[in-house]
Amino acid sequence: MTVDELYELLRVRSEVFVVEQDCVYQDMDGDDQASLHLWLTEGDKVVALCRVCPAGTHMQEISIGRVITTVRGKGYGKRIMLEGIAAAREHFDAEVIDIEAQEYAKGFYEQVGFQQSSEPFILDGIPHIKMTWKEYPIETQRIRFRSWQESDAEALFKYAADPDVGPRAGWPPHGSVADSLEVIRKFFANDHTWALVLKETGEPIGCMGYYPYGESNIGIGENDAELGYWIAKPYWNQGICTEALRAMIDYCFNKKGFQTLWSDFFVDNPASGRVMEKCGFQDTGAINWCSHLYLGDERPVKVMRLDYAL
Numbered sequence: 031m032t033v034d035e036l037y038e039l040l041r042v043r044s045e046v047f048v049v050e051q052d053c054v055y056q057d058m059d060g061d062d063q064a065s066l067h068l069w070l071t072e073g074d075k076v077v078a079l080c081r082v083c084p085a086g087t088h089m090q091e092i093s094i095g096r097v098i099t100t101v102r103g104k105g106y107g108k109r110i111m112l113e114g115i116a117a118a119r120e121h122f123d124a125e126v127i128d129i130e131a132q133e134y135a136k137g138f139y140e141q142v143g144f145q146q147s148s149e150p151f152i153l154d155g156i157p158h159i160k161m162t163w164k165e166y167p168i169e170t171q172r173i174r175f176r177s178w179q180e181s182d183a184e185a186l187f188k189y190a191a192d193p194d195v196g197p198r199a200g201w202p203p204h205g206s207v208a209d210s211l212e213v214i215r216k217f218f219a220n221d222h223t224w225a226l227v228l229k230e231t232g233e234p235i236g237c238m239g240y241y242p243y244g245e246s247n248i249g250i251g252e253n254d255a256e257l258g259y260w261i262a263k264p265y266w267n268q269g270i271c272t273e274a275l276r277a278m279i280d281y282c283f284n285k286k287g288f289q290t291l292w293s294d295f296f297v298d299n300p301a302s303g304r305v306m307e308k309c310g311f312q313d314t315g316a317i318n319w320c321s322h323l324y325l326g327d328e329r330p331v332k333v334m335r336l337d338y339a340l
């Protein structure tokens with residue numbers, strides 16, 4: 031970094047954080063020397079910047095801060111954050127990244143995968159929250175698995191309201207965004223249910239997860255899990271579920287150490303059975319009736335299994 035570049039970054043920081051936000055605080059806090067500094071330019075104008083601080087400097091974990099765009103509404107904020115995350119992974123092997131976010135910007139940081147991880151607090155006179163990003167547990171060519179967030183309610187409703195989706199998997203179509211929010215809070219807020227996000231657009235287009243022993247409705251063993259999924263209808267028959275399920279199976283066997291994976295599908299929903307078959311599941315011959323599932327009394331379910339093989 032040249033002296034001129036350093037001067038410009040510090041100038042922009044005080045222009046925004048001190049002057050624009052009318053906030054007296056010590057911007058040059060001694061954490062810059064150990065940090066990575068990223069900035070985007072348009073012509074010779076700095077349009078966005080941030081710094082990535084190693085663990086144990088600005089915060090206990092690796093952190094990203096001093097995030098600024100000088101030209102707003104053009105996607106530069108998202109870009110600089112994604113570059114910041116990439117730099118933290120590449121240079122500091124980050125699996126977890128924290129930020130102290132101004133509370134008003136929560137939605138912005140959620141878009142790039144951060145989730146609120148503290149109660150609100152006041153920093154330099156401004157309401158803040160701590161937000162945390164965690165490495166995506168599973169990623170494929172087209173799909174990234176990430177935790178569901180409450181801010182996904184509208185996106186979830188868009189596809190889960192479709193009467194062709196839920197009933198095939200045993201749940202009723204969502205009737206409102208409020209229904210979707212409740213589902214996120216009640217059923218998706220755990221560490222084994224993920225939104226399937228289409229990398230190309232950042233949109234959640236499905237859901238995949240596993241039920242561990244005790245939560246499954248098939249009689250599975252203690253070291254087993256039952257897998258479940260759905261994909262939004264506009265994305266059917268493009269191999270997306272198969273691609274995601276293969277990665278999920280790898281995760282379940284090789285990261286979680288499950289011995290046998292189970293899944294089941296209504297016999298009148300052969301597409302799902304086909305996905306299981308393509309991923310190596312075999313028909314156990316067992317047929318279940320699941321009265322607790324939506325329309326479960328009327329439709330038998332085929333039970334499939336896949337054993338771990340070395």
Ligand SMILES: CC(C)(COP(=O)(O)OP(=O)(O)OC[C@H]1O[C@@H](n2cnc3c(N)ncnc32)[C@H](O)[C@@H]1OP(=O)(O)O)[C@@H](O)C(=O)NCCC(=O)NCCS
Nearest residue numbers: 198199260261266267268269270271272295300301302304
């Ligand atoms: C089942 C579901 C997840 C499949 O997702 P997808 O991304 O379309 O799956 P893929 O494209 O990877 O594979 C679908 C396979 O089913 C086949 N298929 C589609 N419709 C079919 C039908 N009516 N009969 C038989 N096979 C069918 C496709 O041809 C494809 O197989 P192929 O690659 O051999 O041609 C999706 O249809 C869905 O979400 N349905 C509603 C919810 C649901 O059923 N969830 C599962 C509950 S057990």
